[in-house]
Amino acid sequence: MNTKQLDRIRTGKGFIAALDQSGGSTPKALLQYGIEEKSYSNEEEMYALVHEMRTRIIKSPAFDSEYILGAILFENTMDRFIDGQFTADYLWEKKGIVPFLKVDQGLADLEDGVQIMKPIPGLNDLLKRAAERNIFGTKMRSLIKEANPTGIKKVVEQQFAIGNQIVEMGLVPIIEPEVDIYSADKAAAEHLLKNEIAAQLSSLGKDVKVMLKLSIPTEDNFYSDLMEDPHVVRIVALSGGYSQAEANEKLAHNHGLIASFSRALSQGLTAGQTDDEFNAMLSKSIQDIYEASIK
Template sequence: MKQEQMDRMHTGKGFIAALDQSGGSTPKALLQYGIKESSYSNDEEMFALVHEMRSRIVTSPAFDSKYILGAILFENTMNRTIHDRYTADYLWETKKIVPFLKVDEGLADLNDGVQLMKPMPKLNGLLKRAVERNIFGTKMRSVIKEANPEGIRRVVEQQFEIGKQIVSMGLVPIIEPEVDIHSADKEQSENLLKEEIIKQLSALDKDAKVMLKLSIPTEENFYKDLMDDPHMVRVVALSGGYDQKEANERLARNEGLIASFSRALSEGLTAQQSDEEFNAMLSRSIQAIYNASIT
């Protein structure tokens, strides 16, 4: 199974669906879906509603492995079931879509122009549970807001240090040092980021495999050479706040870069839609993101 999933992620045509909003971002995701905060009174009710939303997406006929290679979950979703099977098992066994898990605990405060990841004291236990739940890989996010060399170095070092811990558990880490699309010096940040990534890749053990999730670069095809690194399973792009149309247009100009969209994927989907309307909207979104990912 692992090798089949690895081959699919490395060479398959399609994109990754990011279904991993958690904690503070869940109310926003539900609001976008047409569910107001007054509809739930505690976290359990909130997470039950967001699982209903994600189950509706995942079980839709539009959510097809012809277009979607993988899906990123968060811990609460991993521990829940779809049609009486744990979410990761449903994704792979029913849909042939590779399951990933978001493992970070959110962002630290801004310092040196960046936001590192908060400490993750429970990471080892979470990774063990991920292995038990048949998860293929993980995802963790930091944010770069300014072209500060020291800050960017620390972001990349932290990402790869934890990435090595994830690799040691037999999982494939998606390393996500996001450059804020609104940053005044975005292109300069991307130059510094790429230098640090190359340094860290060259220091990895020969057999270590990683993925990168990056903001769509200012300079087209800027990350092309990273795709050829022997450690690299895939380089994927986040939508970063662009709407779906703009994200797709920018993505399509970068050969080999595929989407890992969250908000841009669920754009236009609401709880109030009939299944027919919902599936038609999701199908259009998936087709458009797929087309932008296969350039």
């Protein structure tokens, strides 16, 4: 584990940029960026266009370590280059931004009010490659739709079981049990979730470090006590479908919680913008998310 990167994530001021839409969400991400499906005819062309979009964001002067602590990539981006360097090396060496990798393969079908992760075949090989590519940590998402104790326990146990596997490979896992922001019993689900997370944290080995990525809680500062846990490097928040303005406003009410936004970060960016327009829009978004993260 890179101790410089660990210190940066643990104590730095700023937020984590999530640049990791993949698979099924890629056409949607491109469409939001102004590139229609008819612009590409196969997966390779689609991923090349996504990499162009990500490269444009990462190389923008607005994408600066003064505001951004880390960036989450997906496997295809990790294996590609920016200016002749692997993406993770470019992020850290040229930008001072810590690279993470999304490792999950999407969600299983809804059961017990939740969607656990699909199996992740070949995870150890992927983690080995990630370590070789100088990736610091990983991210994996589950989804909680109802305050169902059985389902929530299952989600958290799976997250921490795989989290321990990731730790053994020398990486820091971001545990992400998202609570659906539209859930009718979101607050109740968060209470169950916090208890399950606390139970799992108490069973971790002494030196194990994890991060948590959680929906912005219904109750302000609800996760403050988890932030004090010695195993927890940082707690970051997902935007979960809120608009950028709404996500920022809610985040600002949670002291110590920092953003790890995806859609809310790239909102308003399009392929047709001039570099000046693109950089100005990105700069404003980054500034606003940063302000909400340091409150």
